[in-house]
Structures are given as structure tokens and as C-alpha cells.
Amino acid sequence: MITLYGIEWSRAKYVLFTLAELDLDFQHVQINPFEEEKNAPEYLKLNPLAQVPTLVDGDLVLTExxxxxxxxxxxxxxxxxxxxRLEDEAQLYKWTFFAVTQMETACVDLILHRKVLDEKDRSSDTIQLAEKKLMKPLEVLNAYLAGKDFLVANKFTVADINMAGVLSYALGGEFDFAPYKNVARYLDAILSRPARKKAEAG
Structure with a gap:
């Protein structure tokens, strides 16, 4: 039995999307990374960093x-x-790492400082910097997606789940994707998939 620890609006949402696409049975244990429950001794045995998500599948315990x-x-x-193909597998890794290293921090900053944090803790400077940091990688992604529906091998793959998951934070943070028409089209299509809606519903 697969067990996933985490909550829907954490990075666990990427995994929930995948589980839904694969229609896998699993147990979902709600662990909020901003609450003390993440420091419960039994959870720290699985994830010593007290982060989410954590997946348990048989004897395998996997984080990240x-x-x-x-x-x-x-x-x-x-x-x-x-x-x-190995060449396509390399592209799965490439676009996933591109999303994480080039965009995820800025995307998370946008939703935190526009929607999640208390007003007194929000920073307009952080928002402006995040939007500036997204410009170049989004230009690259937008050019790549011209005439494409998916990132790799002309099919829906885990790379699309990972990319859309990262960009969904910026979308939730009211980022304007209008200048990046290919990205906007792509993101809307991926996030409109029935499995994504199922994952969001919990």
C-alpha cells in the first residue's frame, strides 16, 4: 500500500497529480509543513528534515x-x-530540473507574498524580484512550446506534471502569463486535466 504524507497546497500536490493520473490506490496522511505535526517523532523517522512530501511504498521511503x-x-x-528512449528520458530530467532550479522559488514567492502571508509580512520588493526572475526562463519555455502540446516526446509525461505544478504557484500568485501565450495555453491544458482536478479535490 502506498502512503503519501503531505497536504494539497504543499509540494505534495505534484505527487497527488501523479497518483491521480495513474489511478493508484494510496493512503493520504495530512502533514502540514507549517504545523508542529511535522516534528512528530514517528514522522521524523521517515523524513528527518521534517518536510513534505514523503512517500512510503512497501520498504521504500522516499522524499523530494x-x-x-x-x-x-x-x-x-x-x-x-x-x-x-534514453534521449527522451534525459529531457524529462532536463525540464523538471529547469522548473525547479529556474522558476520554483520565484513562483512560490509570488503566492506567498500575494496570497498566503499576513499583510504585514508581505513584500512588494520580493514580488517584483520574483516576477523579474521568471522573465528569462519563461521566454525560453515559451519559445520551446511553440507548436507543442507537451514537453517531451509529443506526449503527456511526468515532466508536464512537474512543470505545471511549479507554474501553478505563480498562477495562484496572480502572475500574468499573457505575454507568454504558449506557456499560458500549455498551462491551462495541463491544469485542466481531470486527474489534476481530482487531486485538488483530495
Whole structure:
């Protein structure tokens, strides 16, 4: 039995999307990374950093959302969310790491400082810096997506889940994707998938 620890609006949402796409049965344990429950001794045995998500599948205990998504997609969705060619597999990693290293921090800053934090803790400077940091990677992504519906091998893969998951924070943080028409089209299509809606509903 698969068990996932985390809550829907944390990085666990990336994994919930994958689990829904693969229609896998799993137990969902709500662990809020901003509450003391993350420091419960039994949870720290699974994730000593007290972070989410954490996946348990049999004897395997796995942390880091993108690693979990790679594992689930390859083990349970090889024909659905994974790819056959090594060259395409490299692209899965490339676009996932691109999303995480080039955009995730800025995307999270946008939703934190526009929606999540108390008014007194919000920073307009942080918002402006985050939007500036997103410009170049979004230009690159927008150019790449011209004439494409998906990131890799002309099919929906785990890379699309990971990319859309990261960008959904910026969307929730009221980022204007209008100048990046290919990204906006792509993001709307991925986030409109029935599995994504199922994952959001819990």
C-alpha cells in the first residue's frame, strides 16, 4: 500500500497529480509543513528534515517531490507517464530540473507574498524580484512550446506534471502569463486535466 504524507497546497500536490493520473490506490496522511505535526517523532523517522512530501511504498521511503514523481511514473506508469528512449528520458530530467532550479522559488514567492502571508509580512520588493526572475526562463519555455502540446516526446509525461505544478504557484500568485501565450495555453491544458482536478479535490 502506498502512503503519501503531505497536504494539497504543499509540494505534495505534484505527487497527488501523479497518483491521480495513474489511478493508484494510496493512503493520504495530512502533514502540514507549517504545523508542529511535522516534528512528530514517528514522522521524523521517515523524513528527518521534517518536510513534505514523503512517500512510503512497501520498504521504500522516499522524499523530494520530483524524485517521488519519477519513481511512481517509471514503476507504475511506464507506458503512460514515462518514455522509452534514453534521449527522451534525459529531457524529462532536463525540464523538471529547469522548473525547479529556474522558476520554483520565484513562483512560490509570488503566492506567498500575494496570497498566503499576513499583510504585514508581505513584500512588494520580493514580488517584483520574483516576477523579474521568471522573465528569462519563461521566454525560453515559451519559445520551446511553440507548436507543442507537451514537453517531451509529443506526449503527456511526468515532466508536464512537474512543470505545471511549479507554474501553478505563480498562477495562484496572480502572475500574468499573457505575454507568454504558449506557456499560458500549455498551462491551462495541463491544469485542466481531470486527474489534476481530482487531486485538488483530495
Amino acid at each position: 517531490a520530483m524524485a517521488i514523481n519519477f519513481y511512481l511514473s517509471r514503476k507504475y506508469g511506464a507506458e503512460k507517464l514515462w518514455v522509452n
